[in-house]
Amino acid sequence: MIxxxxxxxxxxxxxxxxxxxxxxxxxxxALLTSLVTLVVAVTGCWFYPAAQLTYTTxxxxxxxxxxxxxxxGMGKMLCLLTAISFPVVFVATQKNTYKNAGRFYGLMxxxxxxxxxxxxxxxALLFYFFWELAxxxxxxxxxxxxxxxxxxxxxxxxVYTFLGSLLMLAGILFVYFHTADQSFAxxxxxxxxxxxxxxGLAFWLFFLAFAIKMPVFPFHTWQPDAYEQSPTAVTMIxxxxxxxxxxxxxxxWLLPVFPQAASDSAHVIIILSVIGMLYAxxxxxxxDDLKRLIAYSSIAHIGxxxxxxxxxxxxxxxxxxxxxxNHGVNVIGLWIVADAIxxxxxxxxxxxxGGLAQKAPALAILLMVMALANIALPLTNAFIGEFLMFNxxxxxxxxxxxxxxxxxILAAVYTLNxxxxxxxxxxxxxxxxxxxxxxxxxxxxxxLALLVIVLGVYPQPIIxxxxxxVHAILK
Amino acid sequence: MNAIILSAxxxxxxxxxxxxxxxxxxxxxxxxxxxxxxxxxxxxxxYGIYQVRIDTHGLLDFQKxxxxxxxxxxxxxxxxxxxxxxxxxxxxxNVAEYFALIFFVLCGVSILSAYNGLxxxxxxxxxxxIPLYILTGADKRNMKxxxxxxxxxLMGSFSTGIMLMGIALVYGATGSFGMTPPPVNPVTGLxxxxxxxxxxxxxxxxxxxFKVSAAPFHFWTPxxxxxxxxxxxxxxxxxxxxxxxIAFIRLFAGHTTILGPTWKIILSFVIIATLLIGxxxxxxxxSVKRMLAYSSIAQAGxxxFALYSNNDLTQEGILLYTxxxxxxxxxxxxxxxxxxxxxxxxxxGLAKKQPVLAFGATVCLLSLAGIPSTAGFFxxxxxxxxxxxxxxxxxxxxxxxxxxxxxxxxxxxxxxAMYFKDGDAETHGPISNGFKYALLLLSALIVLVGIMPSVxxxxxxx
Numbered sequence: 001m002i003x004x005x006x007x008x009x010x011x012x013x014x015x016x017x018x019x020x021x022x023x024x025x026x027x028x029x030a031l032l033t034s035l036v037t038l039v040v041a042v043t044g045c046w047f048y049p050a051a052q053l054t055y056t057t058x059x060x061x062x063x064x065x066x067x068x069x070x071x072x073g074m075g076k077m078l079c080l081l082t083a084i085s086f087p088v089v090f091v092a093t094q095k096n097t098y099k100n101a102g103r104f105y106g107l108m109x110x111x112x113x114x115x116x117x118x119x120x121x122x123x124a125l126l127f128y129f130f131w132e133l134a135x136x137x138x139x140x141x142x143x144x145x146x147x148x149x150x151x152x153x154x155x156x157x158x159v160y161t162f163l164g165s166l167l168m169l170a171g172i173l174f175v176y177f178h179t180a181d182q183s184f185a186x187x188x189x190x191x192x193x194x195x196x197x198x199x200g201l202a203f204w205l206f207f208l209a210f211a212i213k214m215p216v217f218p219f220h221t222w223q224p225d226a227y228e229q230s231p232t233a234v235t236m237i238x239x240x241x242x243x244x245x246x247x248x249x250x251x252x253w254l255l256p257v258f259p260q261a262a263s264d265s266a267h268v269i270i271i272l273s274v275i276g277m278l279y280a281x282x283x284x285x286x287x288d289d290l291k292r293l294i295a296y297s298s299i300a301h302i303g304x305x306x307x308x309x310x311x312x313x314x315x316x317x318x319x320x321x322x323x324x325x326n327h328g329v330n331v332i333g334l335w336i337v338a339d340a341i342x343x344x345x346x347x348x349x350x351x352x353x354g355g356l357a358q359k360a361p362a363l364a365i366l367l368m369v370m371a372l373a374n375i376a377l378p379l380t381n382a383f384i385g386e387f388l389m390f391n392x393x394x395x396x397x398x399x400x401x402x403x404x405x406x407x408x409i410l411a412a413v414y415t416l417n418x419x420x421x422x423x424x425x426x427x428x429x430x431x432x433x434x435x436x437x438x439x440x441x442x443x444x445x446x447x448l449a450l451l452v453i454v455l456g457v458y459p460q461p462i463i464x465x466x467x468x469x470v471h472a473i474l475k
Numbered sequence: 476m477n478a479i480i481l482s483a484x485x486x487x488x489x490x491x492x493x494x495x496x497x498x499x500x501x502x503x504x505x506x507x508x509x510x511x512x513x514x515x516x517x518x519x520x521x522y523g524i525y526q527v528r529i530d531t532h533g534l535l536d537f538q539k540x541x542x543x544x545x546x547x548x549x550x551x552x553x554x555x556x557x558x559x560x561x562x563x564x565x566x567x568x569n570v571a572e573y574f575a576l577i578f579f580v581l582c583g584v585s586i587l588s589a590y591n592g593l594x595x596x597x598x599x600x601x602x603x604x605i606p607l608y609i610l611t612g613a614d615k616r617n618m619k620x621x622x623x624x625x626x627x628x629l630m631g632s633f634s635t636g637i638m639l640m641g642i643a644l645v646y647g648a649t650g651s652f653g654m655t656p657p658p659v660n661p662v663t664g665l666x667x668x669x670x671x672x673x674x675x676x677x678x679x680x681x682x683x684x685f686k687v688s689a690a691p692f693h694f695w696t697p698x699x700x701x702x703x704x705x706x707x708x709x710x711x712x713x714x715x716x717x718x719x720x721i722a723f724i725r726l727f728a729g730h731t732t733i734l735g736p737t738w739k740i741i742l743s744f745v746i747i748a749t750l751l752i753g754x755x756x757x758x759x760x761x762s763v764k765r766m767l768a769y770s771s772i773a774q775a776g777x778x779x780f781a782l783y784s785n786n787d788l789t790q791e792g793i794l795l796y797t798x799x800x801x802x803x804x805x806x807x808x809x810x811x812x813x814x815x816x817x818x819x820x821x822x823x824g825l826a827k828k829q830p831v832l833a834f835g836a837t838v839c840l841l842s843l844a845g846i847p848s849t850a851g852f853f854x855x856x857x858x859x860x861x862x863x864x865x866x867x868x869x870x871x872x873x874x875x876x877x878x879x880x881x882x883x884x885x886x887x888x889x890x891x892a893m894y895f896k897d898g899d900a901e902t903h904g905p906i907s908n909g910f911k912y913a914l915l916l917l918s919a920l921i922v923l924v925g926i927m928p929s930v931x932x933x934x935x936x937x
Contacts (some may be wrong), residue, residue: 060929062791132847143895151895155887163880169856170876173863201869 002044003069003120004055006079007113009037010086014109023101027094030105034086034112041083045076045465054122064176064183068122073466074321078119078241078248080465081328085240086112092336092444093233096343098145107137111237118245124172124184127253131209132165134242138234147229157226160219164209171205174198175257189257196260203261206254207269214246214302216269217276227295232339235291239298240332244324247302250309251320255473266310270396273307274404276300281410285417290338290348293418294331297374300407301327307404308389314474316392321466322459323385326373329455330382333370333448337363340441341422345430350418355427359434364423366445371419373452375412381455476527476537477516478545478585485509486578493571503560506574507553513581514549517542534592534652540790541588543935544721547794548584548714551801552577555710558809558913562706566613573613576606577710584718587725592652593642593679596722600638600686603718604631607711611703623702630685630695638682644675654729676730680741683726687719689779690748693772697756700768708764709808712771713801720778720793727782742783743871749776750878757885764817766885767807770843773882774800777875780858784865791932792857798924798931799842799850806839806917809910815901822889823898829906833893835914842921844886845879850924855879 013033020026044053054070071079086108098104114134121127135158142154172184178198179188194202212219227235255262277300284296305323308316340363341356342348357364373380376387386408394401427434437445455462492505520526521542556563556577564570583603590596608631612624646652648671681692688696700708734741753773760766778800781793810832814821826833842851859872893900924931 060927062929062932129847136841136846140894143891151891155884155891158887159880159883162883163877166876166880167873170859170863170869170872173856173860173872174869176860177863205873 001055002040002048002053003071003075005040006037006044006083006116007069007120009033009040010109010116011113014106014113017102017106017109020102023097026102026105027090030109031087031090031094033109034083034090037112038083038087041079044071045080056122059123059126063125064181064185064188065125066123066185067126068185069117069120069126070122071120072472073469074248074251075119077321077325077462077466078244079116081244081325082112082115082119082241085237085328085332088332088444088447089233089236089240091440092236093339094440095438096231096233096339098231100144104141104145107141108233108237110137111141115237115241115245119248122186124176124186124189124253126184127249128165128169128172131168131245131249132162134245135161135165138238138242141234142226142230145231145234149225150229153222153225153229157222160212160222161209164212164219167205168209171202171209174202174205186252189253192257194258196264199258199261200264203254203258203265206249206258207265210246210249210254211306212246213249214243214306215299216246216303216306217272217279217299220276220280220299223299224292224295227298228289228291232335232342236332236335239295239335240328243298243302244328247305247309247320247324250306251317251469251473255309255312262310263312266312266396269310270307270393270400273303273310274400277303277307277404277407278410281407281414284414285410287414288350290341290350290418290422293414294334294338297411297414298327298331300411301331304386304389304393304404304407307400308392311392311396312474313392313395314470315388315395317470317473318463318466319385319388319390319392321470322455322462323382323389325462326381326385326452326455329448329451330370330373333366333445333452334374336441336445336448337367337370340437344434344437347430350421352428352430353422354425354431355423356431356434357423358427359431360436362442363437363445366442366449367423368419369449369452370445371415373456374415376408379453379456381452381459383456384459476529476535477520477525478513478542478549479535479582479589480527481513481516482578482582482585485513486575486582489571489575489578491571493569493575496571499564499570500561502570502574503556503564506577507556507560509578510549510553510556513578514546514553517545517549517585521546534595535586535589536591537589539935540794541721541725544588544717544794544797545585546934547797547801547931548588548718549581551714551798551805552581552710554802554913554917555714555805558805558910558917559706559709559812561907561910562809562812566704566706567615569613573610573707576610579606580610580710580715584714587718587722590722590725591654593645593654594652596726597635597638597642599722601635603715604635604686607631607707607715610707610710611699613707614704617704619702620704623699626695626702627699634682634685634692637678637685641675641678641680641682644671644678646675648672648675654726673734676734677741679726683719683723684745687716687723687775687778688772689745689775690752690772691745693749693752693775696772697765697768700771701762701765705764705808705812708768709805709812712767712808713804716771716775716778717797717801720775720781720797724781724789724793728785739783739868742779743868746776746779746783746871747874749773749779750875754878754881758881760885761819762817763811763814763819763822763889766889767804767811770882770885771804773878774843776878777855777858780862780871780875783868783871784861786861786864788857788861788864791935792854792861794935795850795857795924795928795931796854799854799921802917802921802924803839803842803849803851806914806921807836807843809914810836810839813902813906813910815903819888819892820898822892822900823896825893825900828900829902831911831914832902832906835911835918836893837890838918838921840886840889842925844883848922848925850921850928852925853928 117130586599757769842849
């Protein structure tokens with residue numbers, strides 16, 4: 001029942017939120033229900049035997065599609081990330097006000113339901129359902145509460161991903177008709193026998209959808225604009241959790257269903273990912289806008305994950321698992337800082353900021369932890385993940401790994417540059433009267449910083465949570 | 476047979492009720508009651524409880540599929556009358572006649588879902604079309620409505636002429652109005668139709684493509700849909716179009732072998748042209764009504780896939796498509812009629828002023844775009860799945876999928892206008908609560924079918 005609850009709680013409470021008029025009430029309600037979900041997720045991850053973590057009921061018997069959800073290691077880890085992210089985001093943005101707050105939080109919770117569904121689906125059609133359903137509330141969230149250019153930008157994002165998912169639908173149907181028992185069940189998909197050419201065709205149909213979602217170079221153009229224009233609470237979810245849908249889907253659906261095509265195309269995709277990493281890092285260096293910088297840095301990090309998935313070895317895969325979680329934690333932390341700065345000072349441009357460390361020492365310290373995690377310094381959580389991923393890439397091909405490693409240096413350049421421009425130097429007019437962050441932001445940032453350090457020293461919980469998936473995939 | 480006779484009778488009854496009953500607003504309730512009766516009579520036939528038996532010498536063949544299609548059409552018309560009955564009243568003076576004509580159209584639909592000979596096809600098409608010419612021109616004092624009626628009539632009779640010629644050629648070649656091709660040649664294992672027959676079938680294809688507004692025979696559609704009073708456009712674009720498809724599929728289900736490989740080539744061309752013209756032109760429209768006209772062409776492109784494949788999924792698919800497409804289009808038109816300004820800008824800010832209308836319209840538009848958890852998704856799903864199952868045309872599926880992504884563009888433009896843009900969308904007078912509840916019910920139905928399509932499809936196998 002746990003997986004069903006994880007989807008059902010945000011779904012129902014989200015629908016109820018639409019009816020709540022009072023902004024304060026709905027904020028409390030959303031926080032409370034997301035905490036309940038978190039408790040359920042934690043219980044499911046550590047206190048339940050695996051046998052009780054699946055649920056199947058007949059959905060469309062004529063088509064061979066079931067409502068089948070289940071938690072394996074990777075599912076657990078990503079559900080945990082989702083369940084942690086939402087209350088953190090709610091607390092951190094508690095002071096932000098929204099018009100029609102009931103709808104805002106309702107849509108947020110619906111997004112959570114969709115995301116969790118994607119991570120838990122054990123049936124291809126159900127997976128497709130949730131894949132799309134996670135997108136629709138986000139479309140409304142960004143278009144209603146976003147920045148100035150929100151409508152056009154969100155629309156680009158929507159059409160891009162919608163196109164990708166439709167191609168994936170064609171791919172799903174293609175595989176479905178080749179399964180032995182005409183079923184959408186994940187087991188049938190894993191056992192499907194396709195010829196080389198068929199695998200190649202279906203592989204690329206699936207991959208396009210995932211590549212757009214992650215995004216991998218050259219399908220990334222929607223991303224910086226969308227991150228910049230979305231309301232920050234949504235951006236946190238987009239970059240913290242939603243992009244993981246793409247990486248997750250690679251591991252869950254692409255590699256096991258099309259092993260041959262995956263290893264054939266690995267070279268092309270890894271090279272594309274590495275190009276994307278360097279390209280995004282270089283652009284990040286040139287950014288003057290805090291949000292865009294984080295957006296590009298996110299592309300670089302996701303590119304590394306994609307490359308490591310296709311390196312297809314144990315080390316790389318373990319790194320991906322850890323990093324999916326850690327990247328979520330780190331990037332949400334960075335967005336919280338960006339939001340705190342923007343809310344207080346009204347600007348995110350480096351050229352208009354400076355000397356903030358004198359005025360807001362707590363923020364400066366906490367940002368430093370997040371920034372160091374973004375560079376993947378040892379003792380931060382990202383170090384373990386990135387080290388394993390580079391190691392995996394190194395086993396795949398030394399030269400590619402060597403080139404990819406340049407992105408670590410570039411990450412240090414843009415991240416430290418950002419810290420320096422915002423926090424050090426002399427105060428400028430914008431920061432002259434700045435005060436330190438409020439308690440909510442401080443609380444969430446401390447929490448995330450603790451996660452960064454604890455997981456940096458002792459990553460074993462995440463590793464042992466996901467070992468079963470890693471073994472299953474590489475078998 | 477029940478439905479054919481009863482619908483014709485009800486048409487006559489409606490016509491005379493206009494003389495007897497002076498209260499205009501009562502008529503829509505009579506029509507609704509009549510539709511309910513029709514639905515019940517048809518269901519009685521379907522489940523063998525009672526049916527009027529008339530020997531038609533094999534010209535009509537009532538199969539479960541056709542009868543079930545009738546039920547869907549009657550139910551959809553009922554929904555349509557309940558939602559838009561008030562607007563039918565407001566179209567002009569002769570309210571009773573509009574309802575009468577709608578019943579005559581339904582009579583044509585019932586024939587088309589059961590015809591078993593080219594003669595009956597012709598009769599059905601004519602009984603269906605002639606009331607529509609009148610309905611198109613129902614707004615007598617409006618030049619555009621008159622123009623549309625005349626255009627529709629001229630083009631319609633032209634295509635009927637082509638159909639007759641086709642029937643004549645087929646009859647000349649085979650000596651029968653029958654639907655089943657002669658037995659195959661035992662030596663070659665093939666049946667090679669004579670030149671006359673092939674030519675006749677192609678003419679029939681052209682005329683049917685005209686009726687369902689498939690490109691390149693679609694040119695009448697935008698003008699007629701745009702010019703006709705919006706309530707009747709809604710009826711034409713949904714129920715009538717679906718009936719056209721049923722006739723189309725029935726006609727060619729047995730004949731594809733005669734046309735051989737050429738058939739798939741011609742059909743692929745028509746499908747791609749329809750998808751291309753419908754979708755691309757819809758993108759550039761400024762009026763929502765005209766956009767919906769082109770989108771109906773685009774949707775026809777998807778429905779044409781039902782001709783391409785011929786398996787169990789096709790049958791289920793076309794029924795589901797009829798349900799999904801009719802419900803969504805009736806819903807969006809019902810909202811459109813309430814608007815003062817039919818351009819996209821006219822919808823600006825509707826969500827603030829009329830949240831229920833905006834929500835209902837959004838569900839309908841999402842369904843038309845084929846977003847999962849709305850009926851439209853499974854409609855498209857079945858069409859694509861049937862084609863893939865048929866094999867050999869995966870590329871066509873990819874093309875269709877790409878155009879489905881294009882269609883999201885113009886459907887979502889309306890959603891954007893309603894929710895994200897500021898403005899004061901003006902409606903004709905206040906919106907009644909009954910309308911709002913009906914719209915919400917319709918939205919719920921769309922979502923229900925979108926999550927559980929089996930609620931519709933299980934009826935087929937009862």
